[in-house]
Amino acid sequence: MKALVLAGGSGTRLRPITHTSAKQLVPVANKPVLFYGLEAIAAAGIREIGIVVGDTQAEIEAAVGDGSAFGLQVTYLRQHAPLGLAHAVLIARDYLGDDDFVMYLGDNFIVGGIRDIVGRFVHDRPSAQIMLTQVGDPRQFGVAELDAGGRVVGLEEKPAHPKSDLAxxxxxxxxxxxxxxxxxxxxxxRGELEITDAIQWLIQEGHGVESTVISGYWKDTGNVTDMLEVNRLVLESLDGRVNGRVDGASELIGRVVVEPGAVVERSRIVGPAIIGAGARILDSYVGPFTSIAADCVISASEIEYSIVLPRSSISGVSRIEASLIGHDVEVTPAPTTPRAHRLVLGDHSKVQISS
Structure with a gap:
């Protein structure tokens, strides 16, 4: 059995971060979200994977390499444009051959992994096995319709009038x-080859299509709100450890990870939180559910429920929360006079300013 991992999307909902970074490599608890998927695939006993890549191919390849770090053998498959999930299957036809396979979206996060569902698929071997979960607004997803016996009878992509709340x-x-x-x-x-249409075709042609409604946690980490929520969830499962240096004037409360080379001086950190390798926290407060990546500097500032990507600095800022801050960013106070805001913002940014 093989795996097909989709890592070619443009990540428009995470702009401006994804103008310069692949959305699958945005970190959760200081580890790219794609890595959680690769680890789940390896834990399910699958060793051969094809990664479908697009314009961010070089960045994905640099991060994943040949897959040996995950116990995997990786083949990269270029998709010239994001033309749908079924299009990814189409371009991977030669690679997949006559093997069964699992298709995994590289920006998805599933608690508990996929070992059980892979085992069930191998045992029962329907033509397709899908996972479903209840969502508040099914219009944003592919939606399944089940009959009274729980069998899949229909699928529709982003329907205006959903027939169920199962995405x-x-x-x-x-x-x-x-x-x-x-x-x-x-x-x-939408101009795409939809995987929901492919599964619908299998149903209509009499092929077996099975479904599992999962009760565990799942997120499509396609926007900032979901990224922060997944970050919170992962941080809650961490065990605290200190491998860096924390001076006697600092206080660590709860589960806090201080990675090697990190320095915490005259600061208070309330976990769960993680301070990346080489980061410096000086005269600051870092609150719960915060991930500070490698080589960042937080000085005379307060931050909580946020993700800060590598090499960024925050200095002299009274309070930051519910934020995703990119690579090599500088955040500083504005001058006290005149009373005006000076902004340099990327495309599709959203800014909230106190009046």
């Missing part, structure tokens, strides 16, 4: 039967 989680398992389905597809109204 497809970004993990799919297929036998080679899916290739015939994909070959029959035409682009949807």
């Amino acid at each position: 497809l989680v970004g993990v799919y398992l297929f036998t080679p039967a899916v290739h015939e389905a994909v070959a029959e597809l035409k682009p949807s109204w």
